[in-house]
Amino acid sequence: MARPEITYAIETQALNLWYSTFQALFDVDLQIKRGQITSLIGPSGCGKTTFLRSINRINERLGYVRTTGSITVLGNDIYGPNVELIQIRKQVGMVFQRPNPLPLSIRDNVIFGYRLHEGRGRLTRSQRDEIVERALRQVLLWDVVKEKLGRPAIELSLEEQQKLCIARLLPVKPAVLLMDEPCSALDPTGTEAVEEMIWELRGQYTILIVTHNMAQARRTSEECIFMLLGRVVEHAPTEELFVTPRHQETADYIEGRYG
Numbered sequence: 001m002a003r004p005e006i007t008y009a010i011e012t013q014a015l016n017l018w019y020s021t022f023q024a025l026f027d028v029d030l031q032i033k034r035g036q037i038t039s040l041i042g043p044s045g046c047g048k049t050t051f052l053r054s055i056n057r058i059n060e061r062l063g064y065v066r067t068t069g070s071i072t073v074l075g076n077d078i079y080g081p082n083v084e085l086i087q088i089r090k091q092v093g094m095v096f097q098r099p100n101p102l103p104l105s106i107r108d109n110v111i112f113g114y115r116l117h118e119g120r121g122r123l124t125r126s127q128r129d130e131i132v133e134r135a136l137r138q139v140l141l142w143d144v145v146k147e148k149l150g151r152p153a154i155e156l157s158l159e160e161q162q163k164l165c166i167a168r169l170l171p172v173k174p175a176v177l178l179m180d181e182p183c184s185a186l187d188p189t190g191t192e193a194v195e196e197m198i199w200e201l202r203g204q205y206t207i208l209i210v211t212h213n214m215a216q217a218r219r220t221s222e223e224c225i226f227m228l229l230g231r232v233v234e235h236a237p238t239e240e241l242f243v244t245p246r247h248q249e250t251a252d253y254i255e256g257r258y259g
Contacts (some may be wrong), residue, residue, distance in 0.1 A: 006075050009034040009176055009206035010055060015069035017050060017059065024050045026230045028069070032223075037198065037207045039221035039238065041214065043253065047230040048210045052178050055208070056092040057085060074175055090117050093169035097181040099161035101153035102168075106145050109153045109164055110135050114171035135167040138204075140197045159190030163197055177201070179209040183216065195220050214254060218242050226250045 008031045015028040025047050032038050040048045050059065057078060059065045071078050078088050102109050110132045111123075123131070132149065136142040141163045145156070153164055162182060169177065179198070183191040198220055201207060211217050217224055217238065224238040226249075234241060234250045245251045 006034060008032060009074055010208070011070075011072045013070045015051075015054065015071060016067065017047075017054060018066045019062070020064040024230050025054070028232055030225065030232060030235060032206065032208060034074070034206050035203050036223060037202050037209065037221045038223045038225060039217035040208060040210045040225045040227065041212070041217050041253070042227035042233075044212070046227045048227055049180055050230075051227070052180055052208065052210050053094075055176070055178060056089050056094055058094065086117070090172050091174055092176045092178060093166075093172075093174040095162070095166055095169070095177065095179040095182050097184045099158055099165050099185065101156070101161050101164055104153060105150050106153050106156070106164065107132050107149040110167050111171065113168050117172045131171045135170040136164075138170055138201065139163040139167045140193075140200060141167060157190065159186050159193050162186065162190075162194055166197070166201075174205065176206045176208070179207065181210055181212065183211075183213070191216070214242075226253060228253070 010030070010032040012028050012030045015025055016023065017025040028051060040052065042048055053059045054067065055071060055073065055078070059067070067079075073088070073092060077083065102112060104112065111128055114131060115123075133142060133146075136145060141160060144160060153161065156164060162185075166177070182198070183194050186194060195216065198207060198209070202222075209217075209221065221238045224236065224241045225232060226234045226241065226245075226247075228249055234245060234247050236246070241250065242254060245254065
C-alpha cells in the first residue's frame, strides 16, 4: 500500500462530519507526515477523537454519522468505491484510552490480530513464537513477560496491558497507529513507560496521539495540531507551537486560560 515517494501518511481535504444534525468537524485540511509522531490537542469536545476515529472509519458504526470531504492514507482514498474496510483497519491500528486486552493469554493476545487478518493457515510453533517475541520487543515488554506468556493478559499491570494492546496491532504491519489518550488510565510511572515505548516506535510507524496532557504532547511528538470547536486552528512543529504559537487561541489554550 505504501510507496517510497509518499511524504504524508494521512491527508484530509474539506473534511466535515455530522452526528445527526450536529456538526462536529468543519473543513479539516491536514497533512500528517509519514513516520512521525503527531499530537492532537484541544479542549474536550473540540473534535479530536472524532477526527481520530474518522481515519479508520470507526465512526461509521454509528448509523447517524455523515461525512463529506476526503481522507487518504498513504495515497489511498479510504472512502474509495473499491476500498475494503478490513484492509483499512489492518493498515490503521487503534489504541483506546483504557487497555482492552482479550480474555486470553498474553501470547494469544499478541497473535490474535495476525490470525484474524492473515488467513486461515496454521502457523508453526516457531513462526508463532517469532511473531510474538518481535511484537513484544517492539513495545519494550518482552523482558517482563517472556517467562509467563501463557498467563492471562488481565494479570498484567495497566501499563503492561496498554503495551500489550499495542503489541497486538504490530504483527499485521499497520502503517499508522492512532492513540486516543493512551496514558489517561495510567499513573505517572506507567505514563513514562508508555511514552518511552511510543518514542521507540517513531520512524517505524506514523503515530497520531490525542492527549489532554500538554507536557505529554510536548515530550512525545514532533508536530502538534491544535483544534477548537471542530476546526484546526494551528498545525506546526511541536516546539514552535508551544513556544511561539501563531494564533491567540492556541496561546490561550496552552497557557490554561480555557479547556
